[in-house]
Amino acid sequence: MNLYDSKAQTLREFVPLKAGEVGMYVCGPTVQGAPHVGHLRSALVYDILRRWLAAKGLRVTLVRNVTDIDDKVLEKASEAGVPWWALAYQFEQEFNAAYRTLGIEAPTYEPRATGHITEMLELVDRLIDAGYAYQATDGSADVYFKASKWASYGELTNQRIEDMVDDAEGQLRGKLDARDFTLWKAAKPNEPVTAQWPTRFGAGRPGWHLECSAMATRYLGARFDIHGGGLDLRFPHHENELAQSRAAGDEFANFWLHNGLVNVGGQKMSKSLGNSTFASDLFTQARPIAARYFLGSAHYRSVLDLHDSALAEAESAISRVEGFLARAERKLGRRDFEGHHDRYQQLPTAFVSAMDEDLNLPAALAALHEAVRAGNAALDAHEDAAAQVELSAVTAMVDVLGLNPNSSVWSVGQGDSAESKALGSLMEALIAERNLARANKDFARSDAIRDQLKAAGIQLEDAADGTNWSIS
RNA sequence: GGUGGAGUGGCUGAGCGGCCCAAAGCAACAGCCUGCAAAGCUGUAAACCCACGGGUUCAAAUCCCGUCUCCACCUCCA
CATH class of the missing domain: 1.20.120 (Four Helix Bundle (Hemerythrin (Met), subunit A))
Incomplete structure (x- = not known):
């Protein structure tokens, strides 16, 4: 099969690195808020790809991480007055519930960033040994990646490092170059001690980019087949992942896939516009199967627009x-x-x-x-x-x-419950009564039954061999 | 300024050199079916030829050039 590799910017024939097996890493959420439709689309795209590869007889190992430590997690937790790890876990559960509702299968492995500090620090050490990372020049525990030294920097997004805007002029802090990015973050005075890990540089916590490189190679090895994520992660996140892993000597991903984003009513979802549609909103507006149909109805690389009638269209189509x-x-x-x-x-x-x-x-x-x-x-x-x-x-x-x-x-929660059995026998009786009325040409009575059921959300369907019913 | 993507019927959305007088879905209309509906099937209409202008080609929605419009990204903190 062919897959569009964002790095090569072209379709390439997908051939597993190891015959019969596929290793896939997908960037999961930073659990600092409730899941929205964009998160769901991303997870769904890779769920479908995984199912397709499996249908073709390949053994797929899917890794989707959970970023459970991050500036925003700490910030939101502090605002809410709860421990950061409690906030992260609460949202992690919300994400998993939303995934399950949409029929997205659980990944093979779902590593949390906080569970892989050792792997991350090992990666930092390898980078320092190779001369591509350094501790901040201001004496803090920040550790940076030397982007300017890595000649291939920009290869994923086809940018030249010299074209990149140095907007942070004067904000170098301990950086040698404005374009260097953070691998490891020094603990700040106001941050809880539970969000700090001791290192030879001082106490701190992992930077976002470092996490994914460390976890991907931990579960999939130094080279693996597919790395996926949302289009918004191409830069800087994926560019940085690629640079640090390659600089450390890992080949890293063979294919880079990026799914398109979700717009709402033709506009980008954003907090300032107040148009974010969360999983909870989606599921009150549509049955999960219809929501899944909708999220998979556009090509995965296109923008998907959640417009006013989109869910109704999906509902009709899947029905x-x-x-x-x-x-x-x-x-x-x-x-x-x-x-x-x-x-x-x-x-x-x-x-x-x-x-x-x-x-x-x-x-x-x-x-x-x-x-x-x-x-x-x-x-x-x-x-x-x-x-x-x-x-x-x-x-x-x-x-x-x-x-x-x-x-x-x-x-x-449905199926063979006592409620559904009771409903079944009631329906049987009502349908029998309606059909008797129809046989007697008492259409006022038969239509009254049909209307009453319709008002209750039950549709009747008269087929040649009898009447069937369904709940919409 | 840089990088990438997009503009196709009323709507959604594929196609990316000939199979396109452009898939599929939704919405609309008609017929069949039905006591009447719903569901289903069949058919019709719907894209002044696929943003606009030019070019390449035997052949273009599909390639090239120009223009317009829109979107994403351009280093933690956004």
């Missing part, structure tokens, strides 16, 4: 797919696959080539809808064999995309 699956499964039974290989065989070629071409999700969804239409047509024509083929295809696609409505991830 169509759900409707077909429910209808086909009533008639033909649920399609179960023997395994990944069996499932992969059922995927239409248009879907496979779309996914293989830089994860072209809009084209993949087009293939999905095409199969749904063909499947519905086959059911209408009572061509069961043809319908079965489409049912298999749709089930396989929806599995790969994480949009299978039958998946247990969407039905937390």
Whole structure:
């Protein structure tokens, strides 16, 4: 398959470094606030990529970190009057809950920055030994990376170091050059002692860039297949990661992937505009499966716009797919696959080539809808064999995309509960009564039942072989 | 100033030299189905030829040049 490598600025054929295995590192959140739609999109993109690679038979190791120590974490915790680690953990849990709601699978490893101080300090030592890092000249415990010495600096974002704006003129503090960046931060007087780790430079805590390099190589080795993250992280974060890891002698990522950002109503999300849409907002406006459909409906590298009707459109579109699956499964039974290989065989070629071409999700969804239409047509024509083929295809696609409505991830707290059994028997009785009224041409009565149910959020669907119901 | 991305039907959104008189979804309209609906299917209309102007080519939405507009990033602290 081909993937767009941001560093090479072109599509490249993806070949795993080690046959049959893929190592992926994705920048996770700094847990200093509640998850918003941008965080969710990023996590979702790599979840789908991971599922696709797995569907192709590759063994994927996905690492997504949690930045649980950072200036903002300390600042917010201090404002809230709670310990920084409590604040970080609270938001980490919120992120995980939002990921689960969206059906995003847990990463293979989910390292926290604070759990990898040793690895980070080792990396700092290697950089100092190699002459690419130095302790601050003002005697503080800050440690900087010598960007000006690393000749390849700027290779990820195609910038020349001499073109970079030195806006920090006069704010060098202990830096030799304004473009040098912080690897390790000296503890400040007002910061809690729990946010400090002793080092030979003095007490301090890790800089953001250092964390990711240390954790990526800790779990994936000195060279690994894919490094992903949001487009806003390209510079300086990823540029710095690349520089420090390479300067330390690690080859680092083979592919750099960047997902596009989410706009709200055509505008960038920002605190000052007050238009940030959080996971909690999203889930009150749409069912999780519809939210997932929406977040995956644009190409992963495009800007995704959350406009007024976007979620309603996604809801309609996924309902169509759900409707077909429910209808086909009533008639033909649920399609179960023997395994990944069996499932992969059922995927239409248009879907496979779309996914293989830089994860072209809009084209993949087009293939999905095409199969749904063909499947519905086959059911209408009572061509069961043809319908079965489409049912298999749709089930396989929806599995790969994480949009299978039958998946247990969407039905937390539902299923075989006493409530749902009670509802089922009530519905059975009401449907029987309505059908009796219809047979007697008492349409006033039958429509009253239908309207009443609709007001309660229950849709009826009259099929040739009986009446079905669903909750919207 | 530098780097990168984008401008396609009413909306969303693929396509990035010929298969494009441009996928798919949403919205609209009509027919079939239905007691009537819903769902489904079929069809229609919808992009004054894909921001604008020029060029290359047998052939351009797709390549080149210019212009306009929009977006992202350009070092912790933003």
